[in-house]
Amino acid sequence: MELDSRKATILDAIIQTYMETGEPVGSRTISKYTDLHLSSATIRNEMSDLEELGLIVQPHTSAGRIPTDKGYRFYVNRLQEKQKKEEETAQQEQAVNSLMIARTSRMEELLKKVVQYLAANTQYTTMISAPSYKRNKVKFIQLSKLNPRQLLNVVVIDGNIVKNHIIDLKDDITDEQVLKLNLLLNTRLNGLSLADINLGLISNIKEEAGEHSSIVNEVLDTIADVIRAETDENMEIYTSGANNIFKYPELADGQKASRLISTLETKDSLKELVKDTEEQEANGSDGIQVYIGDENSDDSMKDCSVVTASYDLGEGLQGTIGIIGPKRMDYERVMENLKTMKASLNEAFKKQPAIPDHKKEREVVPDIE
Amino acid sequence: MELDSRKATILDAIIQTYMETGEPVGSRTISKYTDLHLSSATIRNEMSDLEELGLIVQPHTSAGRIPTDKGYRFYVNRLQEKQKKEEETAQQEQAVNSLMIARTSRMEELLKKVVQYLAANTQYTTMISAPSYKRNKVKFIQLSKLNPRQLLNVVVIDGNIVKNHIIDLKDDITDEQVLKLNLLLNTRLNGLSLADINLGLISNIKEEAGEHSSIVNEVLDTIADVIRAETDENMEIYTSGANNIFKYPELADGQKASRLISTLETKDSLKELVKDTEEQEANGSDGIQVYIGDENSDDSMKDCSVVTASYDLGEGLQGTIGIIGPKRMDYERVMENLKTMKASLNEAFKKQPAIPDHKKEREVVPDIE
DNA sequence: TGTTAGCACTCAGATATATAGAGTGCTAAC
DNA sequence: GTTAGCACTCTATATATCTGAGTGCTAACA
Structure with missing residues (x-):
């Protein structure tokens, strides 16, 4: 079943009436309220459809309808679209x-x-x-090889908050590659805040990291973690x-x-x-x-x-x-x-x-x- | 009517039972509860007396009793006396x-x-x-003669908070007397906090002020006011x-x-x-x-x-x-x-x-x- | 004189019953 | 597709009834 414009109008009317009264809304009320000029019987049919769509429910058999969460969601979404267009002052x-x-x-x-x-x-x-700083900056990143399949990742941010985390690898990694990654990550990320690390930058780094781009992801997650934790704590x-x-x-x-x-x-x-x-x-x-x-x-x-x-x-x-x-x-x-x-x-x-x-x-x- | 020790025990029992249940307490409950070993009928008589004393009331005719504010007050006062004696650890x-x-x-x-x-x-x-400072100090006091029967009193405390206030006099005052009072108040009170200004000091100043001791009172009130206001504000x-x-x-x-x-x-x-x-x-x-x-x-x-x-x-x-x-x-x-x-x-x-x-x-x- | 047993009385609160009305779903007609 | 009409449902409200906790009072007792 589709939600045509008339159904939407009726849903709006129900929600708005319910907002004021807090009581279930009956078909007769809507019939009088809207400028649709439809009889209560017609409204009842439409309401029955709206109920089938999961947008409204009856608290009990012989009561009016109240909006469901889904109904409100629908209403709010349309509201947001409307507001976006209007851009009122x-x-x-x-x-x-x-x-x-x-x-x-x-x-x-x-x-x-x-x-x-x-x-x-x-x-x-x-x-x-x-307001809290969303700009705690990355100070230092270090990847150390624990064994050919495991890296220890240490991230330090402003205020010397440290977080470390072990990264498991699918393939072996050489010392040289670890060195290169360290250089890459530090030159590109040091001094940056969460807001600074945008998608463009990320894809750029990943490209340079080549086959080890998945490590970049894990490092970034750790960075996000520690900066978030730091700012949320207080x-x-x-x-x-x-x-x-x-x-x-x-x-x-x-x-x-x-x-x-x-x-x-x-x-x-x-x-x-x-x-x-x-x-x-x-x-x-x-x-x-x-x-x-x-x-x-x-x-x-x-x-x-x-x-x-x-x-x-x-x-x-x-x-x-x-x-x-x-x-x-x-x-x-x-x-x-x-x-x-x-x-x-x-x-x-x-x-x-x-x-x-x-x-x-x-x-x-x-x-x- | 007097509140003998037995009545007090019954009052205590009523209050303590009511504390737990929040429901009106009946005579039979008390009869069982206490170690007085009295029948409910006797308790009823006592309760009747307690009600007459205004310590308990019935919410409605056929209900038990609940304590009044006065009843609680009585209970609390006795509690405080008891605690003072015990000085528990x-x-x-x-x-x-x-x-x-x-x-x-x-x-x-x-x-x-x-x-x-x-x-x-x-x-x-x-x-x-x-915790806030109760030690804001008096910085400066000035009495100025507006006319022979009125003085303007200005008090300045730490942080340059100023309060002024007009003092009406019963008798005329001379410039010389005002000068003397100013000297007296400033030498004795400057640099002192509320806590420092004790009764000994006050009576001392009043004595020196002689016939104008009532002015000292008003000045002190103003000092108390401004220091209080300052500390309470924040x-x-x-x-x-x-x-x-x-x-x-x-x-x-x-x-x-x-x-x-x-x-x-x-x-x-x-x-x-x-x-x-x-x-x-x-x-x-x-x-x-x-x-x-x-x-x-x-x-x-x-x-x-x-x-x-x-x-x-x-x-x-x-x-x-x-x-x-x-x-x-x-x-x-x-x-x-x-x-x-x-x-x-x-x-x-x-x-x-x-x-x-x-x-x-x-x-x-x-x-x- | 204080204490107690006994009894009639009161009243809030629980339970049961009846009533009203708001609202529905369905059908048949327009 | 829309609407009037009607039987049906179910809540909320009002009303009556019942129960029990608790009282006050009286008369008897120690």
Whole structure:
């Protein structure tokens, strides 16, 4: 079965109505709500189809329909496409934000203000990760032959953080080849950060490495590992509006609320979210990530949706903003809010010289390709 | 009516049973529970008396009794007296704490660990205020005559924080007298902190001020105000175990829980608690403060009890630990926990030279009296 | 005078039953 | 393809009934 435009309209109508009420939506409601001018009976037929497609369900036989995770996903995807085309501005909002940002001197306070503002504005729970350096640089790489089929790989990054890792080989390797690889990797990678090591550079190195290109992959993985671990370890996260979850009956139930609050307090899962968002961002997503229901890794958030966006203060300083609400959250508004805030932050720090206490030793990055 | 020892025993039994169950306690339960060997009928008579004294109430006609705020207060007061006499040690617990403290280098992390430990240990919600200097010093005091019946009082403390305040006089004052007062106040108070200005010093100054001793009072109030305000403004508070409130049905109700969470997040009321605790401490209390139900200023905590203790890292660095739970919390255990933790903190920082980044410019305090 | 057994009474909470209404699926007609 | 009509389902709400924990009071007892 296909999802024609009329079905999509009906799905939208169901989701939007459900967003407001939180109650199952019946066919008669849709019949009146939309400008499709169809009778409730027709809507019922369409709804039956939408149910078959797995986009909506009935909580029980004689109830209206509510969207499934898949339904929300559909809705959000279309929303994102729409927004990409529109590229809307939201000027005046951004002005407010900029003002707030300008008035705040300490980074920590700014972050707290940002989450508070967003929580008040959206009526959901919000989080923000303090910007951390995504530009820890590779200092030194060493491959040592343990035996003809095994290499020990040692990677050292800024601050003398060391990670080592054993690489198993399919074929024997000679001392000379190891020497060549060491030279290659060090000349090409030393002084570079995660962001600097792009696909062009990688394929270039692999080409030079010839038959041992798979070793390059393993070395790169180790580099990614250690830099990630280093930056994630000390990640600071601020949250706000935890009490907002009580505004949504589907989350306010004691058991669920307790676990959610606990998750917000522990922050481990939030760190995961931040990590994931930044990874997605690195992989070329447009910057707004949406996790719906079961798409969240943490059990306590299976009834929630999380929308995240990472912001960039330049010079490799990067963090993530997130909004946590019920699955029936107002995705459109939330996404707009995040986009605006992201833009405001990026903007504000383009003018001001980034963070007060940050040393500006911007290095010239070798431009390959 | 008097509260004889038997009534007190019964009250204790009711409170302790209610602590465990959270349900109204009936006469038969008490009859079996205590070693008084009295029939339920007798207990009923006694309970009736306790109710008349306002120490317990029935939620409804045919229910058992639950303690009132006054009942808890009674219980807690007797507990404190008992503990004062006993002066128990709790050695092994303290050893655990000391270990934890020794292992932690950064103050912020230590505080977080402390609240987490306490929350896990007590199953209540916990808070801690970061130690702040109670030793901001008076830099300069100036009294200027606006007219014969009004003085302008300006107080400057470390960091050039200024507070001014108009003092109304009952009688006229001469320029000469103002000059003398200025000299007196500056010579005696400059360079002193709140802690340094003790009752001996105060009475001494008043004596010298003679007929204008009331002005001294007002000046001292202003000094206290500005130093307090300065230190409170930047007070950092960490909380933990917010989700524990869901363990107690009387707090877990949506409305109440939401407001409590909000209070914990905003932290303003917690700051009030810290302030109040430290004031009480300054006034010579033994160090453990208990706020029961309505005794809390914040509405969201009217169903809670809060137990606080301030700790002292030496050199004027002081902070407060607090435990927030239902009114039927296990006061005895909580108070012991706080005492132990307080002792551990005080102890640990007596050995180590206080806080890493703290400049040690201990000044010789003029010793009057 | 304090203690206790006995009994009628109260009331919250659990359980069972009836009712209303929102909403569906299906059929037959347009 | 659309719609009106109708039987059917199931939740939520209201209502009545029952149960038991617990009380207060009285009268008898030590």
